[in-house]
Amino acid sequence: MMVQKMMDINCDLGEGLDNDNQLMPLLDSCNISCGGHAGDEFSIRKSIRMAKKNLVKIGAHPSYPDRENFGRKKLVIPFSDLKGSIMAQLKLFENICKEEQAIFHHIKPHGALYNEAAIDPEIAGLLIQVMSNFPGVNLYVPPNSVIERLALENNVPIITEAFADRSYHSNLTLVSRSHPKALLTDPKEVLDHVKQMMLYGKVKTIEGELVPIKAETLCIHGDNPSAVEILKTIRVNLNI
Template sequence: MMLNINCDLGEGLNNEHIIMPLIDSCNIACGGHAGDIGSMIECVEISIKNNVKIGAHPSYPDKINFGRKKIDISPSELSYSIISQIESLETIADSYGLELNHIKAHGALYNQMIIDTELSNLYLDTIKEFKKKCSLYIPYKSEIEKIALKKGFSIIYEVFGDRNYNDDLSLVSRNNENALITDPESVVNHIKTIKETESVKTINGNYKKIKFDTICIHSDTNNSIDILKKINQEFDES
């Protein structure tokens, strides 16, 4: 029951050297909500040592709120920021002879595209040059999924191992005390349910159908390293 695990990195926690050996791919912050040239280079170098695939993790350009709030920004400014973030990481990757494996939006940008058709179209039109280069990490049964498939993007379905879900498959708001799952055993049980039943148990106790190819564990979740170690132990031995 091997799993594909991804993690958001380069966000200022300096735990990449511990996390990389425990994951399969990483989403590297590229200057929007966190990160700079130095942190991107460091993440790429550590990923090479650990044979971890790399992806760009663009967001609203808002380091104050860590990209977790929708901000007032024009479509053209947002488009420019997104493509600049991705291309900055691509340039670094290219200097090491690497290609981007995927692109995964961050925070409010990611969550908003679950329901926002206009934003999803803007995002996908902005990154159209990457359509044949890499895949998109996106959630199942979302607006961006439907539009990305119509536009011919390669998609990889993502679920969150350390987050609770609402009945509509949106993530429980971080303002809710039950948003995060931080106990390693509880995370493993959450993942087992998803893996074995192809559904997720929501915050309301209901089971909703879901698809996944990769599971995200946030590097800033409490106990993230213990969670990743527990996942590796549990599923590598299954």
């Protein structure tokens, strides 16, 4: 019996890879790097134009200011510096959207920032403060997370997100990328993972449990070596 059907598929783009033009036509929404872990004014503008051409909803993908580790390592820096960096990334993105007459649809934190906001009230609270500067812009959040709760308490519009190509723990946190099964690259394995979530509203965790999960958008990582094949497999087999 079908419990839910996530109609929106998103992907992280503008990260300096060469597959964005293959990915974009297969997406409903995209998360564009805006200078923290990758990207610059040129790549942001290029990605926004590509998204407009393909009628893909446009979002910003801010991160810790850490290109060396691709934003996937928690940085211990003053909150004022972190907030300043995130604001600078998002203001640059917002200004380019205005110049390109594009709708700024959502914000999705990247990497370690996303993972920390899911469990850390201070990081989540900082992002909620940032969101107050972008009224009407949606925030992509993991379900049952600290940042989801704070967003709801502060009337920040949210869209809950699940990952097609990442493994979960039973508390719905993502398995660390240091684990060999953290990233799923086999399209068949990803399809089974997604079917479980979409058709039955549950995710099979790394511990072997089936845990309820509810989300409105489904993410595939643009730097997954099988990203294009995974997207095509999901679209064809689930008719979405």
